[in-house]
Amino acid sequence: MFAAENGLKGDPRLQGISEAIRVVPHFPKPGIMFQDITTLLLDHKAFKDTVDIFVDRYRDMDISVVAGVEARGFMFGPAIALAIGAKFVPLRKPRKLPGEVISEAYELEYGTDCLEMHVGAVEPGERAIVIDDLVATGGTLSAAIRLLGTGFLLLDPLKLFHLHDFVYLDPVYSLHNPSHDGFQCSHRTIGS
Ligand SMILES: O=P(O)(O)OC[C@H]1O[C@H](OP(=O)(O)OP(=O)(O)O)[C@H](O)[C@@H]1O
């Protein structure tokens, strides 16, 4: 769900967050409208508002795991984890973690990639949220879901656009709806 369509309707922080994201046409290749969150990171208020909104939403929900997707999930996840009293679990690209890992491959627009997590980082029965900056094809997020298993909450703090429908176990919560940027958004949430 988009934050602007529920409890945060009319919240001026959402506009500030949207405006802090720079859109770079034709990067890294022709036809791509790149959603650049580095400009949001430079804007203390927008950055703090982003973290605060998710902390307010997910505190007191018995969440013990914040899983961040490399690399941009690492920019938001640790701050949220500390504030809600959860551990931070990095979901890393291949061959970065030194211990025993479990891996999940996923499809990219061209080719495949893989996410890895240390064995034992998450215990059975823990409640987790997943942090990333956006969903494009959903391949990355789907791999994160498979890696963690079932029974967790799913969080996508800066979901910028959504090109396909997905089935989620729990709400995907987004602060910025990029439809005004020319993206076609579709969004379906199961179980919320
Ligand atoms: O929905 P998808 O099609 O899977 O795309 C979304 C993913 O793409 C970007 O990461 P990227 O793979 O570019 O890696 P980076 O964060 O290291 O730049 C973004 O941060 C998401 O993780």
Ligand SMILES: Nc1ncnc2[nH]cnc12
């Ligand atoms: N349009 C986009 N902007 C930023 N990161 C992306 N990752 C995949 N597509 C992207």
